[in-house]
Amino acid sequence: MPTLGVNIDHIATIRQARRTVEPDPVAAAVLAELAGADGITVHLREDRRHIQDRDVKLLRQTVRTHLNLEMAATDEMIKIALEIQPDYVTLVPERREEVTTEGGLNIAEQSDRMGYVVTTLQAAGIPVSLFVDADSQQIHASAATSAQFVELHTGRYADAKTETARVSELQMLKQGCQQAIAAGLRVNAGHGLTYWNTHAVACLDGMEELNIGHTIVSRAALVGLERAVREMKQVIRGEF
Numbered sequence: 001m002p003t004l005g006v007n008i009d010h011i012a013t014i015r016q017a018r019r020t021v022e023p024d025p026v027a028a029a030v031l032a033e034l035a036g037a038d039g040i041t042v043h044l045r046e047d048r049r050h051i052q053d054r055d056v057k058l059l060r061q062t063v064r065t066h067l068n069l070e071m072a073a074t075d076e077m078i079k080i081a082l083e084i085q086p087d088y089v090t091l092v093p094e095r096r097e098e099v100t101t102e103g104g105l106n107i108a109e110q111s112d113r114m115g116y117v118v119t120t121l122q123a124a125g126i127p128v129s130l131f132v133d134a135d136s137q138q139i140h141a142s143a144a145t146s147a148q149f150v151e152l153h154t155g156r157y158a159d160a161k162t163e164t165a166r167v168s169e170l171q172m173l174k175q176g177c178q179q180a181i182a183a184g185l186r187v188n189a190g191h192g193l194t195y196w197n198t199h200a201v202a203c204l205d206g207m208e209e210l211n212i213g214h215t216i217v218s219r220a221a222l223v224g225l226e227r228a229v230r231e232m233k234q235v236i237r238g239e240f
């Protein structure tokens with residue numbers, strides 16, 4: 001069975017909505033690890049809309065499992081990764097106007113640049129994963145960069161509106177997984193996975209790690225709400 005990398009960006013999103021200090025993603029990472037998370041994933045975006053530089057620096061000191069830094073393949077991010085030394089980097093496409101990462105990287109179209117970024121990070125001892133669609137051209141282009149991993153984009157599978165479409169997207173992920181392994185890559189997956197659609201992806205042969213964020217933070221907000229309200233009532237009564 002694959003391991004679970006918990007993406008805590010959405011904790012930071014709540015904090016940044018008020019530009020305050022809570023909830024702290026560093027505390028969230030500790031709790032996620034106590035609950036059994038196998039890794040912590042954060043995406044340091046160019047516009048710093050959720051995770052901040054301070055978070056990544058502190059997480060590097062506090063994470064006890066492994067820290068996966070998702071980032072765009074820009075010079076600024078390469079410099080930060082070389083300083084922070086995450087346990088691995090996942091390169092993702094990034095456009096300022098998108099709400100979340102849409103679509104995988106087009107490695108085939110920018111193979112020279114990707115090859116350069118992958119080898120620069122690897123030369124500093126940082127393994128690299130490339131976030132790509134389950135597409136044979138992208139998978140073979142990824143293998144050609146010498147990256148150790150691909151992370152297969154599960155967004156289309158997660159967004160499938162009918163059972164037929166879902167089964168077809170799952171089949172593409174299965175094929176992508178097999179092609180990647182045959183090309184010498186290790187395979188992770190993520191994006192849009194929920195409590196309802198994750199198990200089928202977890203069962204794909206060779207799948208190593210699932211990076212999951214939004215659904216976990218969404219559930220945490222709901223399952224934690226009753227307790228939080230009860231505790232505020234206690235504060236009002238001076239009992240807390």
Ligand code: PXP
Nearest residue numbers: 101131190191192211212213214
């Ligand atoms: N993997 C990658 C590369 C991502 O960009 C994201 C979203 O930040 C995730 C996994 C997690 O996606 P979600 O929050 O939908 O679980």
